[in-house]
Amino acid sequence: MTEEKETMRQSIIHPTAVIDPAAQIGAGVKIGPYAVIGPNVVIGDGTEIMAHVTIDGWTRIGKNCRFFPSASIGSEPQDLKFKGEKSYVIIGDRSVFREFVTVSRATGEEEETRIGNDCLFQACTHVAHNCIIGNNVIMSNCAGLAGHVVVEDRVVIGGIAGVHQFVKIGRNSMIGGLAKVVQDIPPFVIADGQPARCIGLNSVGLSRAGIPENVRRELKKAFRLLYRSGLNLGQAIAEMEQELDSSEEVEHFLRFLRNADRGICRGTKD
CATH class of the missing domain: 2.160.10.10 (Hexapeptide repeat proteins)
Structure with a gap:
């Protein structure tokens, strides 16, 4: 040298x-x-x-x-x-x-x-x-x-947000500023509020991460089944297993839901 x-x-x-x-x-x-x-x-x-x-x-x-x-x-x-x-x-x-x-x-x-x-x-x-x-x-x-707290890859947490002990935050999700997070946040979603609620799919974040459009469509279906169908968590998981095309992202979403220890963050219409 x-x-x-x-x-x-x-x-x-x-x-x-x-x-x-x-x-x-x-x-x-x-x-x-x-x-x-x-x-x-x-x-x-x-x-x-x-x-x-x-x-x-x-x-x-x-x-x-x-x-x-x-x-x-x-x-x-x-x-x-x-x-x-x-x-x-x-x-x-x-x-x-x-x-x-x-x-x-x-x-x-x-x-x-x-x-x-x-x-x-x-x-x-x-x-x-x-x-x-x-x-x-x-x-x-x-x-x-x-x-x-467990925070998976490519998560964005907004300013002054607070996350309760033992909460898990799924990958490619986004948490708004000032949010109070007391339950697990599934992957690929946006959460905001006090307490935080899931308000939609993190579509921009998914696109920037290079997730293919066909997978994004399946994740959108998964979000609707979880938060817009009126099904409970177990029923929603069963429907996803039957209806969604398999991909690494969909399987990760399902695995996260099955292992949510503190319960899943509720949606805006729950």
Whole structure:
């Protein structure tokens, strides 16, 4: 490797940053003024940590992530059940954490809070203990997830929305700003309100995700059976199994409904 390339791979660490000698810092990492990095932290290549960021606990961060000023990652959970056990935050690659984002490590020995790749957490968002977040998720300003929430891929959560503990949010769904989410949100839908209700299919999001038109038509039928037919959940699932053309998306929709632990978010005409 040439001297120039080796220089490019070296980490750039501000002299005021406080980094425990036991922390593992990858190549090409940038760490800004007054950042604090704990002893059990692993930071992947190319990640940028800006001023006053704190990363603590057993936290593992992937490559090319960005942490904006005053983010707090891997701190103890805000959970009275937590007794100081060893638990984790695991973050994938290329995710962005804007100002004052907080991500808590898990409650429970060897448990984890996990975030996937290519996510965007806007300013002041909160990810609580034991949350599992997929890829390409966007949380808008001041949105918050309570403990044990599951968010599948390509979900958009609007500003100041709040999600109750143990709720599951299906992939390619969208939640409106200020929404109060207390039950599971099926995949591919739009939910809004206090409490949140499913108001329609996320047609624009499905199109942008490259889901074929014929599959979108079947998902529209599924939405109508679930929310417009007057059938209960079990009856709606049975009708979908009989009437809908099979696809990966339809099968995922059905699987989500069968495993909805907190009940499904109601529709506007329920």
